[in-house]
């Protein structure tokens with residue numbers, strides 16, 4: 001659907017060159033909600049703006065449905081842009097137009113008749129849940145409502161692709177969740193492929209199926225969200241994941257545990273298909289030892305379960321080792337050290 | 342020598358009409374040229390939708406040399422050109438020519454300033470939707486800047502009332518001419534007071550009109 005092939009973008013700032021995007025290759029498939037995450041200045045916005053040629057690549061090419069968009073002549077590019085809806089962190093609504101006027105704008109660009117525009121606008125207002133706000137002006141709306149208008153406007157010309165530049169970063173957590181739900185609906189009900197950028201791992205966790213992590217203009221890790229969360233490779237990725245899930249008790253608690261004579265702690269990760277409870281208890285029972293769940297969490301990613309348990313075993317150390325060996329065959333189990341982090 | 346008010350009122354009325362014509366005609370022509378130049382100045386800026394260094398530098402240079410010249414000097418300096426274009430250097434029509442030039446460049450700057458204050462994100466959004474540069478000019482830049490633009494034009498039109506009086510003193514007709522010939526040269530304070538009062542009323546009406554219209558557009 002969207003393919004970046006060895007894309008590099010450098011900006012000239014005075015005499016210096018800033019490489020905002022460095023040799024990025026990415027493939028976004030039809031139906032994906034693809035998230036790109038990175039810290040400020042990582043080059044996310046630049047990468048996103050390359051999709052509709054708001055920025056032109058210094059090197060490499062960007063392909064949409066097989067077409068090299070960088071090679072399109074001006075008029076064809078404008079038609080292509082009508083097929084790529086875009087939403088923004090600051091909404092970028094026309095202040096001089098009403099909500100309905102904002103949503104109608106891309107339809108007017110596409111040369112659609114007045115009567116059809118009217119019915120399409122109503123349909124979109126309904127889709128984003130703003131039927132009663134058609135005649136309001138942007139300044140009369142809340143942030144969440146403004147973003148709904150932004151989404152309706154981006155969807156107006158029935159694009160195949162929606163690109164989102166920090167669409168929820170200006171919103172509070174509740175409103176963020178609403179907008180993310182709406183984006184999910186855009187993807188599942190309308191079959192629109194979404195490419196979004198964010199600096200919040202929570203956004204990736206709640207709606208994306210694939211993720212790429214950017215740092216200093218480069219994509220340092222990419223893959224399915226489930227795999228990335230359960231088995232992060234890069235240190236930056238681990239930092240992002242820790243920002244949304246605390247997989248260990250705090251250092252303080254760990255210290256107290258050790259000082260109060262608590263036994264060795266083990267961290268068990270289990271992914272979706274392996275239900276942990278029976279495995280743990282049957283194995284423990286087999287070797288006649290007990291276990292104690294000290295800490296843990298189970299979360300849903302891409303509609304699969306991912307669990308993280310911190311346990312200690314109570315019983316003979318030989319037997320404990322045997323239990324661990326047996327568990328290792330089925331799940332991911334590691335000893336936890338107090339200074340693990 | 343006292344003024345004969347019974348014959349003088351019609352003169353005042355006529356002069357007021359001349360001033361109004363000068364100001365309104367200049368405002369119309371100056372707005373047309375000024376808005377075009379201002380838009381060009383904005384869209385040819387660096388990184389803008391029709392970036393063009395040559396056009397930008399040229400317009401910028403022209404504005405920067407014409408604007409600082411005091412109007413009375415400018416008026417005299419281009420009188421030969423005025424004669425060439427308007428056929429005369431005396432009277433209302435002759436005053437409109439230099440006034441339009443100055444107004445055009447002043448309005449161009451006002452327009453540019455108002456356009457610069459539009460959120461660039463909005464222009465980018467239109468671009469991302471597939472709008473052409475010309476389309477952006479007419480459906481985004483002008484409507485988004487219209488409210489403050491009206492206030493800017495109001496400001497200019499008040500300056501034009503002032504300019505028309507200056508033009509009047511050197512043969513341009515209008516209230517400036519009356520004030521000069523009767524009030525200044527014949528030391529008649531009452532004529533001066535009447536013309537000043539009329540000018541004040543004009544300014545008030547212009548400002549009120551501008552405020553009302555821009556308020557309506559900006560909804561605040």
Ligand SMILES: Nc1ncnc2c1ncn2[C@@H]1O[C@H](COP(=O)(O)OP(=O)(O)OP(=O)(O)O)[C@@H](O)[C@H]1O
Pocket residue numbers: 011012013018019020038039040041042043044045046047199
């Ligand atoms: N038009 C530009 N001219 C010069 N430098 C630019 C331009 N746009 C971006 N950059 C630089 O490129 C780098 C990447 O910027 P970009 O906006 O893509 O980062 P980002 O990941 O979106 O950051 P943020 O999360 O803060 O939005 C930064 O160092 C930035 O200063």
Ligand SMILES: [Mg+2]
Pocket residue numbers: 044045046166
């Ligand atoms: Mg950004």
